[in-house]
Amino acid sequence: MSKRAYNFNAGPAALPLEVLERAQAEFVEFQGTGMSIMEMSHRGAVYESVHNEAQERVLKLLGNPSGYKVLFLQGGASTQFATIPMNLLESGKKAGYVMTGSWASKAAKEAKLIGDVYTAASTEGDKFTRMPSPSEIDVQENSAYVHITSNETIEGTQFAEYPDTGSVPLIADLSSDIFCRPLDIEKFGLIYAGAQKNLGPSGVTLVVAREELLAREAKNIPTVFRYDTHLSNNSLYNTPPSFSIYMVNQTLRWLEEQGGLEGIGAKNEAKAKLLYDAIDGSGGFYRGVAQEGSRSLMNVTFRLGSEDLEKAFAKESEQLGFVGLKGHRSVGGLRASIYNAVPRASIEALVDFMGDFAKRNG
Numbered sequence: 001m002s003k004r005a006y007n008f009n010a011g012p013a014a015l016p017l018e019v020l021e022r023a024q025a026e027f028v029e030f031q032g033t034g035m036s037i038m039e040m041s042h043r044g045a046v047y048e049s050v051h052n053e054a055q056e057r058v059l060k061l062l063g064n065p066s067g068y069k070v071l072f073l074q075g076g077a078s079t080q081f082a083t084i085p086m087n088l089l090e091s092g093k094k095a096g097y098v099m100t101g102s103w104a105s106k107a108a109k110e111a112k113l114i115g116d117v118y119t120a121a122s123t124e125g126d127k128f129t130r131m132p133s134p135s136e137i138d139v140q141e142n143s144a145y146v147h148i149t150s151n152e153t154i155e156g157t158q159f160a161e162y163p164d165t166g167s168v169p170l171i172a173d174l175s176s177d178i179f180c181r182p183l184d185i186e187k188f189g190l191i192y193a194g195a196q197k198n199l200g201p202s203g204v205t206l207v208v209a210r211e212e213l214l215a216r217e218a219k220n221i222p223t224v225f226r227y228d229t230h231l232s233n234n235s236l237y238n239t240p241p242s243f244s245i246y247m248v249n250q251t252l253r254w255l256e257e258q259g260g261l262e263g264i265g266a267k268n269e270a271k272a273k274l275l276y277d278a279i280d281g282s283g284g285f286y287r288g289v290a291q292e293g294s295r296s297l298m299n300v301t302f303r304l305g306s307e308d309l310e311k312a313f314a315k316e317s318e319q320l321g322f323v324g325l326k327g328h329r330s331v332g333g334l335r336a337s338i339y340n341a342v343p344r345a346s347i348e349a350l351v352d353f354m355g356d357f358a359k360r361n362g
């Protein structure tokens with residue numbers, strides 16, 4: 001088998017090798033059924049048991065909280081940007097958006113098309129290099145919900161501590177940091193994440209929410225966009241992305257084997273520390289973009305002294321088998337996405353390369 005790349009892609013991103021190999025082993029024939037999981041009815045018992053197992057695993061990782069339900073939807077996190085206000089931003093109420101970077105802005109833009117939106121906090125004045133502290137969040141009266149972006153994938157910032165919004169439901173986009181560390185779901189009314197960064201392949205979006213929020217009857221919106229449609233049909237109202245959900249189930253099983261959220265959290269802390277230490281210990285050759293206290297465990301963004309040096313870094317690293325280190329086109333610089341499935345060995349190799357590159361160019 002050919003060597004696996006040092007994959008630092010931002011999304012779709014690295015999957016655990018064990019997950020890929022297990023999927024490969026049952027790819028052509030799934031559990032004695034004479035067909036692959038992709039070829040069978042989503043209404044049959046075999047697929048449904050995979051579907052239900054994946055939901056149960058999500059809740060188990062979260063400590064089986066009472067009153068929360070799991071949905072598997074389509075259209076990515078971007079579709080949630082619209083369906084959240086469509087379902088939950090009733091007329092006469094408003095929604096607070098915490099503006100922390102590129103993804104928060106996209107979420108707020110969609111909500112403004114639907115209803116009344118206010119800025120509950122913004123770190124734009126700091127060029128989105130940090131997350132607001134809980135005390136900076138302004139929860140206005142008559143709010144239907146407050147929306148945050150747990151991890152800004154492009155800027156490389158992450159909430160260290162989530163705000164307390166009291167009786168107003170807190171909604172969070174966890175697309176790029178879901179299940180990277182322990183998560184107190186009780187703080188949230190609804191969380192959502194496209195699967196392709198930390199949960200599996202693209203094609204499915206996870207929603208975990210208080211049943212009360214999902215069960216609301218939003219009669220004026222089309223059936224397929226209503227949460228209560230998917231809740232009452234166990235996310236089988238229409239054909240689900242069955243192979244993606246199967247892969248998510250495999251990834252969740254792998255997460256259990258890593259010691260659940262505590263176990264993976266400790267590994268991620270150690271992995272991120274390796275990289276941030278290399279940046280901080282470079283005598284200024286590398287500079288971290290995010291402020292301390294807001295540094296992401298998942299997307300490590302950094303800069304070099306000039307754009308030419310950054311270009312040279314990206315090019316040389318590619319030649320050596322490192323993939324995906326160029327920063328997002330909107331912000332430039334460099335970014336290493338070190339999601340759950342990125343092995344520590346990939347980061348060790350990157351740190352070696354960074355040291356060598358600094359020596360040759362410092």
Ligand SMILES: *Cc1c(COP(=O)(O)O)cnc(C)c1O
Nearest residue numbers: 076077078103153173175176194
């Ligand atoms: C990638 C990403 C999205 C967009 O996800 P899609 O599934 O492509 O719609 C939204 N929010 C965050 C934080 C992301 O990282």
